[in-house]
Amino acid sequence: MAVCGRLSILGILVLAIHFQQQSEACRFAELLQGRTIEGPYHGRELLAIPQVNNTGKAETLANSKERLKATIESINEYIKTAAPINFADLVTPVGNYTDLAVFWNEATMVGKYLPGAIAYTIKSIPDLLEEARQAAVTKWQNQINLAKLDPTYVTIFKTLDAVINPTITGLALRVGFHDAGTYDPNASAKGGANGSIRFEFDWPSNAGLQRFIWPSIWAAKQQLDKVLPSPVSYADLCAIAGAVGVYKTDGPLINIGYGRPDVTGPDPFQGVGSNTNQQRDYPIQQIIDEWAFYGYDIETLTVLSGGHSIGFSASTNPQGTISANSRYFSSRYYKQIILGDAFFGSDRALGDNPATLKIVEELAADNLLFYKKFSAAYTNLTWAGVDPAVKRLGL
Known part of the structure; x- marks a missing residue:
């Protein structure tokens, strides 16, 4: 008492x-x-x-x-x-x-x-x-700026915003990452942001997506196909869902456009990150080399890792346990790396290399810089593997 x-x-x-x-x-x-x-x-x-x-x-x-x-x-x-x-x-x-x-x-x-x-x-x-x-200022700015975007993009964005629960914002961003993450510039069938993830739920890296985020993607598609002139692609839904996850946690409003076509089967490879499980303590150079193989430099690696600032994840893997959640999409993630308090092994590794640490320190000190760089990097990621001849709508 x-x-x-x-x-x-x-x-x-x-x-x-x-x-x-x-x-x-x-x-x-x-x-x-x-x-x-x-x-x-x-x-x-x-x-x-x-x-x-x-x-x-x-x-x-x-x-x-x-x-x-x-x-x-x-x-x-x-x-x-x-x-x-x-x-x-x-x-x-x-x-x-x-x-x-x-x-x-x-x-x-x-x-x-x-x-x-x-x-x-x-x-x-x-x-x-x-x-x-x-976050409050960003939220206000986002509400104003969203109304200025392409009407079709706004319709897709708002529909996803309405069906994605605030508890799964991290998974919303993850589905965007993982659909586009199969991109391999070295292969003839390059993969990428093509909606193939709907055939790849049995991959270990996609655990939980079918159960927790896909019902929202499916619900949005059913609604949108009734009001849009042509069916919305799963590739667009996955990519824009990630942008919505950032938006719902008061991060930047990211206009990634639409027009990505779907494929009709799984991609032949799992892509970046599949060989360096983020929950294991891989050496930073091994992570850098894997990302470089798929065409991404260390800044892109470091910036996109900031997506781990939102969501909840847990693992009983003895080689790395993470358990975290965050209300805001922010550069606090990078401050935690500097303090040695990062969640994933791949996050902690960013503090072990002078080049990545320099970027970590820059982003930790400037939240708006993080917003700017993440928005650009995520936009590029969500067009990975898409034929350059495909018209990018809404940008």
């Missing part, structure tokens, strides 16, 4: 953002007791104070409230003519964890309360608030 009472006081910030009644905060406290958050912090230990934030200043509840208020004011000042944004609007409930989606107190923020959720201590709050501010 004491813990519940204490959280009711600390829960002022929680109440302001997410919870509506004191009883809900108490119920959360009861659920938190004895529940382990993966990482160095346990729920009860998160109540320890005082702590020092990354500016060297002791953090208090008042400081946290002031920082939150300033963040919201900054967002609304930037937007001005648009409707004011409440910080709660940035929160997306997760599956059955609707009332546990986001939890703040003066010691922690857990982005999405799932097994393996990242525990954010008070030291992280300033960075997280800035990340949320940037």
Whole structure:
């Protein structure tokens, strides 16, 4: 009961953002007791104070409230003519964890309360608030810019946006990667972004896609084929689904166009990444060499790896376990590499090579640069293997 009472006081910030009644905060406290958050912090230990934030200043509840208020004011000042944004609007409930989606107190923020959720201590709050501010501004800009794009592209994009659940944004991006990732410039049948993934669900690298993301792709196609002048290709749906995954996590709006034709069978090879499983600790040079074989330089490798900043993944493979989820598509992924806290073995390896580390550091320091480079790299990836004679529509 004491813990519940204490959280009711600390829960002022929680109440302001997410919870509506004191009883809900108490119920959360009861659920938190004895529940382990993966990482160095346990729920009860998160109540320890005082702590020092990354500016060297002791953090208090008042400081946290002031920082939150300033963040919201900054967002609304930037937007001005648009409707004011409440910080709660940035929160997306997760599956059955609707009332546990986001939890703040003066010691922690857990982005999405799932097994393996990242525990954010008070030291992280300033960075997280800035990340949320940037995400809110990006979200507003995206909504304006989407209306300016090709009408057919907008129709495809919005239909996918409506059917893709916020809990599978990482899989949405993954289906775009994996359909295009079969591209092999050295082969006569080059593969690439051609919709072949619908015949490749039994490949180990595509585990889970048929069950979790394909129903959304299929539902979008059924709707779109009724309203578009001609059937939308699976190649376009997969590619644009990836862009939607980024969009739904408040990353950049990526216009990758449409017009990719479908093939009628699987590609003959699995393509880039198939020989260096990301959950294993392969030497960075081996990863670089494999990507180079398929025509990708180290910048493309490093930039596209940033797609791991969203989604949830877990493995019991003894050679590498990852368990992570993220609300925002952001360059925080690269900061985690620098700190040695990356999830996949392939992610950690990016910090082992001077050339890739230099790119990692540049992207970690500039979120907008990451947006720009990722947008360009993903667009190029989603046209890999497509006949140059095919007209790229909507760009």
